[in-house]
Amino acid sequence: MTRIAERDLPRGTALVTMALAACAGAVDLLAFAGLGGVFAGVVTGNLVVAGAGIGTGGFGKIGSAVLATAGFTAGLVAWSRLWRRRPRAILGQLAAEFAVLAVVAGGWLAARGRPGPVAAQLLLVLLATAMGGQSITALRLHSVTTYMTGMITGALHDLVTGRSADPLAALRQIAALVAGAMLASAVFVVARGAVALLPAGLVAAAIVVRLLGERAAARRRRTVR
Known part of the structure; x- marks a missing residue:
């Protein structure tokens, strides 16, 4: 498939990045509420949690914070290297993120929303890896989906x-992230076992929008020629 420049897909790209921001909000809600009280996509928050644990002697969350940070870093490196020669192959990057989130959803469902300590740590690492990968995808889409402090700074x-x-x-991305967290929190309360399906579903929606956008752009280019 011919890769389309981002300027040819302004509307599609905005919808994709909003879906990814909503996914990030849902993922961090899941990680914080259900997998140890740390974040999957907020490295700064995890470093603060680790520092607080060291300073106060509350070592319970330090391991989770370190694992989440390591997973996020692994996602950054993996997505950067795997698509370093094809940075515009956005569908492939989204598909890889969906695959990781689908594994998390399967593990969460199998545990009925209450994974044991070891399983919870594994799911946390996978979520963080997906968020690291998503951050690279968003960067290639000239947007931000996980690092809202940076987005606000740049926007202002x-x-x-x-x-x-x-x-x-910036307002769209922030609103999407908050909406994703709100929806995930509601599902977590009402149907805890199903909440992990939400992030994967949002990435699936992003894939559909991107695919339709690329096809529409390809048709436009053929018409111009």
């Missing part, structure tokens, strides 16, 4: 300096 800087091409982009 661009707004003040008059460089912002899309001043609403």
Whole structure:
């Protein structure tokens, strides 16, 4: 399939990155509420948790924070290397993330939403790996889905300096992340065993939108020719 430049898919790309931000919100809610009280996609938060544990002698969450950070780093490296020569192969990167999240969903369902300590740590690492990979995919889509502090910083800087091409982009991403966390929290309370299906479902939606967008863009290019 011919890879399409991102400027040819403005609407599709915005929808994809919003779905991924919602996924990140859902993943972090799942990790924090169900897998040890740490985050899958917020390295800063995990470093603070680890530092607090060391400083106060509360060592219970340090291991989880370290594992989540290691998983996130592994995802960054894997997605960077696997697609370093094909950075625009977005569908492949999304498919890989979906596969990891599907494994997590299967493990969560098998444990009926209450995995044991070892299984919980494994699921946490997989979630963090998926978020690291997603961060690379978002970077290649010229967006942010997990690092909202950086997005707010960049958006405000661009707004003040008059460089912002899309001043609403940051608001869309933040709103999507919060919406994903809200939806996941509601599902967690009402149907805990099914909450892990939400992140995979959101990435599946992103894949469909991206696929349709690439096909539409390819048709437009053929028409122009």
